[in-house]
Amino acid sequence: MSSDVRVPRDASDLDRPDAAWFWDKLVALLVFVGGISGIVFVIGIFVFITKEGLGFITETMDVGEFFGSVNWRPTSAHRPTYGILALLAGTASVTALATPISVPFSLAAAIYIGEFASGKVRETLKVLVELLAAIPSVVWGFIGFSIMNPMIRDTFDVPVGLCVLNAGIILGLMAAPIMTTIAEDALKAVPDGFREAAEAMGATRWQVVRRVVLPAAKNGLVAAVLLGVGRGFGETMAVLMASGHSINVPTSPFDSVRALTATIAAELGETVSGSDHYRVLFTLGILLFAVTFVINLTADVVVRGRRRKRRA
Amino acid sequence: MSSMFQRTALNARNEQRERMVRAVFGLMTVLLVLPVLIILGLLVLRGGPALSIEFLFSEPEKGMTAGGILPALVGTIWLVAVSLVASVPIGIAAALYLSEYAKDNWLTRAINLAIINLAGVPSIVHALFGVGAFVLFFGFGTSILAASLTLAVMALPVVIVATRESLQAVPMAFREACWNMGATRWQTIRKVVLPNSISGILTGIILEVSRTAGETAPIMFTGAAFFLPFLPNTVMDQTMALSLHLYVVTTQVPNVPEHLPYGVALVLILIVLILNATSIAFRTWLRGRKKW
Numbered sequence: 001m002s003s004d005v006r007v008p009r010d011a012s013d014l015d016r017p018d019a020a021w022f023w024d025k026l027v028a029l030l031v032f033v034g035g036i037s038g039i040v041f042v043i044g045i046f047v048f049i050t051k052e053g054l055g056f057i058t059e060t061m062d063v064g065e066f067f068g069s070v071n072w073r074p075t076s077a078h079r080p081t082y083g084i085l086a087l088l089a090g091t092a093s094v095t096a097l098a099t100p101i102s103v104p105f106s107l108a109a110a111i112y113i114g115e116f117a118s119g120k121v122r123e124t125l126k127v128l129v130e131l132l133a134a135i136p137s138v139v140w141g142f143i144g145f146s147i148m149n150p151m152i153r154d155t156f157d158v159p160v161g162l163c164v165l166n167a168g169i170i171l172g173l174m175a176a177p178i179m180t181t182i183a184e185d186a187l188k189a190v191p192d193g194f195r196e197a198a199e200a201m202g203a204t205r206w207q208v209v210r211r212v213v214l215p216a217a218k219n220g221l222v223a224a225v226l227l228g229v230g231r232g233f234g235e236t237m238a239v240l241m242a243s244g245h246s247i248n249v250p251t252s253p254f255d256s257v258r259a260l261t262a263t264i265a266a267e268l269g270e271t272v273s274g275s276d277h278y279r280v281l282f283t284l285g286i287l288l289f290a291v292t293f294v295i296n297l298t299a300d301v302v303v304r305g306r307r308r309k310r311r312a
Numbered sequence: 313m314s315s316m317f318q319r320t321a322l323n324a325r326n327e328q329r330e331r332m333v334r335a336v337f338g339l340m341t342v343l344l345v346l347p348v349l350i351i352l353g354l355l356v357l358r359g360g361p362a363l364s365i366e367f368l369f370s371e372p373e374k375g376m377t378a379g380g381i382l383p384a385l386v387g388t389i390w391l392v393a394v395s396l397v398a399s400v401p402i403g404i405a406a407a408l409y410l411s412e413y414a415k416d417n418w419l420t421r422a423i424n425l426a427i428i429n430l431a432g433v434p435s436i437v438h439a440l441f442g443v444g445a446f447v448l449f450f451g452f453g454t455s456i457l458a459a460s461l462t463l464a465v466m467a468l469p470v471v472i473v474a475t476r477e478s479l480q481a482v483p484m485a486f487r488e489a490c491w492n493m494g495a496t497r498w499q500t501i502r503k504v505v506l507p508n509s510i511s512g513i514l515t516g517i518i519l520e521v522s523r524t525a526g527e528t529a530p531i532m533f534t535g536a537a538f539f540l541p542f543l544p545n546t547v548m549d550q551t552m553a554l555s556l557h558l559y560v561v562t563t564q565v566p567n568v569p570e571h572l573p574y575g576v577a578l579v580l581i582l583i584v585l586i587l588n589a590t591s592i593a594f595r596t597w598l599r600g601r602k603k604w
Contacts, residue, residue: 024496031413034405038426038472041465045433048444108340116334117341127592128345134588135348135581136526137435138555142562142577143351146570176344204330227432234434236529241563261436261529268439268533273448285440289433296432300425 046289053282056082060276061283072247072258074267074277082280084287089249090257094239097168097253098232102176103225109176110183110224115209133177137237144170144242158254162244165253170242171232179228186220187213223299230295234288236261260284355578362575376539376561377568381576386543387456387551391531392524394460394547395467400517402464403471410472411479412501431469435529438466442534457547459535466530467520474516478509511598515591522587526580528555538564554580 061082069083113125144166152161190213198208214221244256245266264281271278366380373379406423414420442462452458482505490500536553538560544551558576561568 020496020499024498027498027501028413031405031409034402035409035414035423036419037402037406038423038430038468041468042426042429042433044445045437045441045465048449049437049440052440052444052448105340105344108337109344112334112337112341116337125341125345128348130592131585131588132345132348134522134526134584136528136555136584138526138528138558139577139581139584142558142573145562146573147351147354173347180344204326206330206333207326230432234432234437236434236436237559241559261434264436264440265529265532268443282440282444285437289437292432292434292437293429296429297425300428 046286049282049285049289053279053286055274056276056279056283057286060279070247070249072263074280075270080276082276084260084284086247086249087258087260087263087284090243090247091233091239091259091261093164093250093257094167094171094243094259095229095232097164098171098175099225099229101169101172102179102228102232105172106176106179106224106228107183107221109180110187110221111209111214113180114184114187115213116205129177129180132173133181135174137174137235138241140170140174140238141241144238148242152254156254160244160254160256162242163254163256164243164250167239167243167257167259168253170238171235174235174238175228175232178231179224182224182227183217183221186217186224189220190216219302223303226295226299226302230292230299233295234261234292236265240265260288352581355574355581358571359574359576359578362571363578367575368579371541372539376557376565377572381554381557381579383540383543384552384554384557384576385579387536388525388554390456390544390547390551391460391463391536391553392521394456395463395524396517396521398461399464399468399471399520403468403520404475404513406468406472407475407479408501411476412497412505427469427472430465431473435466435527438462438530439533441465442530447534453548454533454537454550455535455548456544456551457535459531459551459553460547462530462534463524463527466527467524470520470523471516474519475509475513478512478516479505481512482508511594515595515598518587518591518594522584522591525587526555526584528553528559532556554583 065081065083067083067088068085069081070086070089071081071083072086073081109125109129113122113129117125145162148166148169149161152158152163152166194212194216195208198212199205203211239259240262243259243262245258245262246256248255248257250257264284267277268281271281368380368385369382370380371382372384406427410420410423414423439462442458442465446452446458446461447454450458452461486504486508487500490504491497495503531553535550536556537550538552538556540550540552554576558573558580561576562573
């Protein structure tokens with residue numbers, strides 16, 4: 001018997017760890033570390049922005065002024081004030097205008113692509129929506145600043161075209177492809193058997209969609225809208241460039257506003273690390289993080305509810 | 313008997329409604345994608361004349377009101393490359409864990425939720441994280457390294473989701489056949505799962521490159537500079553970047569001739585769209601070639 005062939009003497013010899021066994025364990029460990037990295041980073045984001053911003057909350061912040069005042073004057077030498085009401089109004093007005101633009105169009109597009117279109121038309125539309133989603137936000141901002149701005153100025157005869165309307169339309173266009181993609185996934189998750197059963201009863205395609213597919217996909221569609229709104233709420237560069245960036249509680253769509261996100265982007269570069277102004281910008285970051293976290297969590301719970309019901 | 317299959321008034325009404333709904337929804341879909349085509353057309357029309365080999369390969373001049381975009385282009389390549397080095401291994405490991413190892417328990421749910429959150433956190437919050445963690449805490453200063461790591465964290469969900477999808481597309485029977493031959497989990501992954509999903513993973517990485525190249529907010533305070541007269545030499549240098557350059561020449565520099573920002577925007581959007589189109593074409597080709 002040649003010596004390089006390992007012959008097991010008994011069963012316990014077969015269980016002896018070899019190189020392959022050690023590699024397997026090592027990789028399992030490495031992959032596990034990679035797996036929990038997502039959790040580590042989310043906690044890391046929270047910890048590091050809190051670390052920089054907490055000083056403001058505990059020392060300087062006057063809660064009533066912070067949420068109740070429209071005076072955002074962090075650089076005032078005399079007496080700086082940190083009221084974010086106007087910034088909240090800016091973010092809210094732009095998001096509020098973007099939502100009625102993006103929701104009907106993306107739901108209609110998702111239904112058309114998912115349920116009505118077929119073959120080449122469907123593939124082409126899907127690719128176009130995907131490319132639409134890929135356009136960087138700074139390019140959207142540029143479009144708002146250089147193309148939409150003169151367009152709004154001329155059409156409505158207003159002095160400046162950088163306003164709620166401009167940023168709202170840009171944000172609506174940006175959020176639409178994301179909503180469309182997620183909504184289409186939600187429609188795809190409805191089993192074909194549901195559609196076939198309805199069609200066998202003689203229902204037209206629209207009847208199938210309205211009476212069967214939409215009710216079954218309801219939660220997924222709600223999640224799609226939520227995630228799209230969340231994306232718009234957190235959008236930075238496009239809003240910074242298209243909204244006019246002046247502190248205002250808007251009374252008309254042609255008023256310039258300033259958003260929470262844009263404020264951080266525009267001012268962080270001018271602040272001294274550790275100053276009140278620097279810390280308050282991180283506090284705004286904590287606020288943004290908290291709101292998007294809640295939106296994402298809600299969307300997840302809504303989708304999960306659907307899945308549980310399906311299984312039962 | 314024959315009357316049973318005759319078209320009733322109800323049928324007619326339903327068919328008419330069907331046609332109407334189809335037309336309205338189709339029109340809305342077209343209206344959704346139409347602005348993009350118009351905008352692209354405008355960018356090409358107004359930015360096209362600015363494009364030239366010289367524009368791509370020369371330095372900005374006269375306070376960025378003339379000249380080319382070379383330092384911004386090179387800077388974007390640096391940022392994307394370094395962030396790939398960081399995010400691709402971690403992303404693939406995470407996807408392998410979720411697809412090949414994870415059980416359906418609370419930890420897996422928490423990981424999935426964390427990934428959704430990571431993708432949903434506003435880009436400016438990622439920027440704040442980059443400043444707090446990489447620039448200050450780890451002491452990288454404002455550098456390519458700090459900016460790229462910030463981008464890497466931000467792009468992580470893109471790699472994870474794309475990789476997980478292509479791993480899960482490998483049929484379970486492939487793995488079972490391999491396990492039955494006595495292979496370990498890792499041997500199965502290396503010899504069976506990865507070779508069968510590598511193209512899908514590449515598609516995801518191309519998407520990540522496109523996403524990273526266009527990001528602006530996360531690099532503004534972590535390593536990208538408004539203007540630098542030299543090209544970066546190491547990852548500890550600051551750099552210009554194409555996306556930030558577009559913001560700067562559009563809003564921060566006075567007296568820029570109109571064609572210049574259009575030219576920068578066109579270059580940026582062409583890079584992003586070409587990368588995305590490559591990824592889509594690659595995916596379509598793969599689907600056609602699939603043997604199972």
